[in-house]
Amino acid sequence: MLYEESTTLETLPGPAVDVDVDAYGGWVAICNQANGFVVATQAGAFAAPKGLYFPLVRWTGSGDVLVVDSSTTKGRTNAFVFTPSGQEKARFCVGDGVADVVSVRDRIVVTYFDEGVFGKVPPSEEGLCVFTADGQLEFGYQTGVRDPVDIADCYCVCRSGRHEVCFVAYTGFPVVRLNLETRIQNVHQLPEHLSGASAVAVSRGSFLLWAPYAARRSIFLWSPENAAVEVGTHSGPLRGHSFGSFLSPGAHGYTIVTA
Numbered sequence: 342m343l344y345e346e347s348t349t350l351e352t353l354p355g356p357a358v359d360v361d362v363d364a365y366g367g368w369v370a371i372c373n374q375a376n377g378f379v380v381a382t383q384a385g386a387f388a389a390p391k392g393l394y395f396p397l398v399r400w401t402g403s404g405d406v407l408v409v410d411s412s413t414t415k416g417r418t419n420a421f422v423f424t425p426s427g428q429e430k431a432r433f434c435v436g437d438g439v440a441d442v443v444s445v446r447d448r449i450v451v452t453y454f455d456e457g458v459f460g461k462v463p464p465s466e467e468g469l470c471v472f473t474a475d476g477q478l479e480f481g482y483q484t485g486v487r488d489p490v491d492i493a494d495c496y497c498v499c500r501s502g503r504h505e506v507c508f509v510a511y512t513g514f515p516v517v518r519l520n521l522e523t524r525i526q527n528v529h530q531l532p533e534h535l536s537g538a539s540a541v542a543v544s545r546g547s548f549l550l551w552a553p554y555a556a557r558r559s560i561f562l563w564s565p566e567n568a569a570v571e572v573g574t575h576s577g578p579l580r581g582h583s584f585g586s587f588l589s590p591g592a593h594g595y596t597i598v599t600a
Contacts, residue, residue, distance in 0.1 A: 342600070343560065343573035349594040354379045354386050360590035363400045364583060368595065369425075371398040371408060380406060380423065387427030397439065401474055402446040405430060409451070411439040415462045420449075420476060433476030436465035441498050441580065443506055447474050448521055450506050452495035459493075468492025469508060471521055479521075486524050490515050499581025501543040507581070509541050509550070516541065516548055529565045539577070542600075544585035549600050551579045551587060560587075560600055572600045 348368070350357070355372035362368050369382045371389060378389035378396055389396060395411040406423045413419035413434060422431040435442075435449075438457020443450045449472040457465030464470050467481030469492060483489050492510040501507035504522040509515070514536040519526045531538070537554035538561075547564040549572075558576060563569040575589070575598055582588035582597060589596040 343575065344599045345596055346599075347594060347596040350381075353381055353593065356592040357381075357590065357594075358396060358592075359398045360588075360595045361399045362582070362588060362595060362597070363404075367400070369398055369400055369406055370590075371396050380408060380427070382406070382425050384425045385427075387423070390421055390432075397442055399442050399444050399449075401444045401449065403474060405474075407442065407444065407449065409435060409439055409442050413437050413462060420472075422474065422476070431475045433472070434462075435470065435472065435476075437462035438465050440495050443498055443500050443581075445500050445506060445521060446503060448472065448479065449474065449476075450498065450521070452498045452508060453492075455494040455511075468495055468510065469498070469506075469519075480524070482519075486519065486526060488526075490517055490528060496537065497539055497541045497581065499541050499543060501584070507541055507543050507548070509538055511537075514538075516550075518543075532563070532569060535561060535563060535569060540579040540581055540587055542581040542585060542587055544600070549581075549585065549587070551575065552577060560598075562600060 355374040357370040360370045393410045397409045399407045408421045410419040420435045435451045438454040440452045440454045453465045467483045469482035471479045494511040498508040534555045535553045538550035540551040542549040558574040561569045579587040586599040
C-alpha cells in the first residue's frame with residue numbers, strides 16, 4: 342500500500358525543473374524564468390549561474406544548496422555550492438552526463454548516464470563518483486572500489502545509510518550497497534522482472550524499486566531472501582528519498598511517496 346503526501350509551493354518564482362526536500366521538510370527548488378534559472382528556498386530566491394542547460398538541485402549534508410548542470414564539456418564548471426541565501430561557496434566540475442546526485446553527510450555522490458560514461462569529460466567514465474563538500478574528487482567507483490560492478494549507465498541511486506548509498510546499474514542490473522567510508526560493497530542480483538528499475542529506495546534490509554522494464558508504473562518490495570511483492574503504482578517521476586520513500590518533484594511542488 343502506498344501513502345502519498347503532496348505539497349504545493351505557492352511562492353515559487355516560476356515553474357520548478359527540480360526540487361529537493363530535507364529530513365525536516367525544508368525544500369529547495371530550481372525554477373525556470375525567461376531570463377534564466379532561479380533557486381528558491383523558504384528563505385528567499387537567488388539567481389542560478391548563467392549558462393545552465395539541465396540543472397539539478399540538492400541540499401547538502403551541511404544545509405547548503407548544490408546546483409549541478411547535467412551536461413557539460415571538458416573544463417567547464419557545472420557544480421556550484423551556495424548558502425541558502427545565495428552566497429557562493431564552491432564551484433567545480435563533476436563531469437558530463439549526470440544522471441543523479443545524492444548528498445550523504447559531508448559527501449556528494451554523482452552518477453552518470455551512458456553518454457557520460459563513454460564520453461570524454463572526466464571523471465564520468467567512473468560511472469559513480471564521490472566528491473567532498475568543496476568539490477574535491479574523493480574517489481571514482483571503477484578505480485576506487487575493489488571488484489566494482491560494470492556501470493555502463495547508472496539507472497538509479499539513493500542514500501541508504503549514514504555513510505552509504507545504494508544503486509542499480511546497467512549492465513546486469515545488480516543492486517549495490519556501497520559504504521563510502523570503507524568502500525566495501527554488498528552486491529545482489531535483481532530478479533529478471535525487476536531489471537531496469539528507474540528508482541530505488543531502501544527500507545532496512547529490503548529494496549523498493551520503481552518502474553522496471555516489465556512494469557513501468559509499479560513499485561516492488563524485494564529482499565534477497567524473499568520474492569518481490571508489488572506494493573502499488575505511480576506514474577512518476579520518482580527518485581529515492583529518505584529511507585523507505587520516494588520523492589516526486591513537480592512544476593509547482595512535490596509529493597513524498599511511502600510504501
